[in-house]
Amino acid sequence: MLQKVEGIVIRKVDYGETNVILTLFTRENGKIGVMARGAKKPKSRLSSVAQLFTYGHFVFQQSRGLGSLSQGEIIDSFRGIKEDLFKTAYCAYMVEFLDKVTEEKKTQPYLFEHVWQSFNLINEGADPEVITFIFEMKMLQQAGIGPQVNHCANCGKTEGEFAFSVREGGFLCDRCHHLDPNRIPLTQATARLLHLFYHFDLNRLGNVSLKKQTKDAIQFILSTYIDEYSGMFFKSKKFLDQLNKFE
Ligand SMILES: [Zn+2]
Numbered sequence: 001m002l003q004k005v006e007g008i009v010i011r012k013v014d015y016g017e018t019n020v021i022l023t024l025f026t027r028e029n030g031k032i033g034v035m036a037r038g039a040k041k042p043k044s045r046l047s048s049v050a051q052l053f054t055y056g057h058f059v060f061q062q063s064r065g066l067g068s069l070s071q072g073e074i075i076d077s078f079r080g081i082k083e084d085l086f087k088t089a090y091c092a093y094m095v096e097f098l099d100k101v102t103e104e105k106k107t108q109p110y111l112f113e114h115v116w117q118s119f120n121l122i123n124e125g126a127d128p129e130v131i132t133f134i135f136e137m138k139m140l141q142q143a144g145i146g147p148q149v150n151h152c153a154n155c156g157k158t159e160g161e162f163a164f165s166v167r168e169g170g171f172l173c174d175r176c177h178h179l180d181p182n183r184i185p186l187t188q189a190t191a192r193l194l195h196l197f198y199h200f201d202l203n204r205l206g207n208v209s210l211k212k213q214t215k216d217a218i219q220f221i222l223s224t225y226i227d228e229y230s231g232m233f234f235k236s237k238k239f240l241d242q243l244n245k246f247e
Contacts, residue, residue: 010095034067080123090128092236
């Protein structure tokens with residue numbers, strides 16, 4: 001049976017001399033794998049669509065294992081991302097994270113919308129670091145390990161000043177500070193941003209512009225938290241961290 005889906009290429013692996021296996025994140029079917037036969041040949045009609053981050057319509061023959069891609073039509077190749085090393089590195093990290101926390105063939109149209117919007121915003125010039133923070137929060141929720149950023153993780157207090165405790169899994173209020181000697185102090189603005197990023201709807205993202213210092217603080221908190229709770233290693237994150245050292 002032929003099936004047509006709207007999706008983004010989130011992984012591309014060479015298979016044999018001329019074929020590639022693509023992992024697509026689709027609006028209709030969630031994550032699926034398809035074989036693009038002959039796509040490595042320059043004259044193949046599949047070669048342009050079979051590129052990492054390509055957003056398009058894909059027609060494939062469904063079978064029990066991998067589907068077989070028969071046609072593809074590019075909606076947006078996200079050139080703004082592909083032509084920029086930093087943007088490419090952020091997007092590579094995002095798709096690796098997405099791939100790790102999603103199951104195959106589980107339809108998640110809202111998540112698809114979030115991924116597509118994230119790419120779109122980065123492509124159009126939004127700060128990839130901010131989009132990635134919001135994305136990381138989404139992926140943590142998806143994996144069922146989101147941090148507690150609504151109130152104190154210990155006593156539930158909602159007002160006052162908070163620190164971030166990786167060990168306690170989120171905010172700690174001033175009364176509960178003593179529970180974690182390794183807590184990370186937060187400015188009120190940073191605490192507000194963490195809360196905002198957790199609940200963010202990308203539709204409402206205006207021109208959010210953050211100071212480098214604030215971004216560094218959030219980046220440190222999120223990476224420490226992800227290292228502690230996800231049990232995942234991201235090849236693309238290592239590359240991204242190296243790139244950022246040269247900034
Ligand atoms: Zn408390």
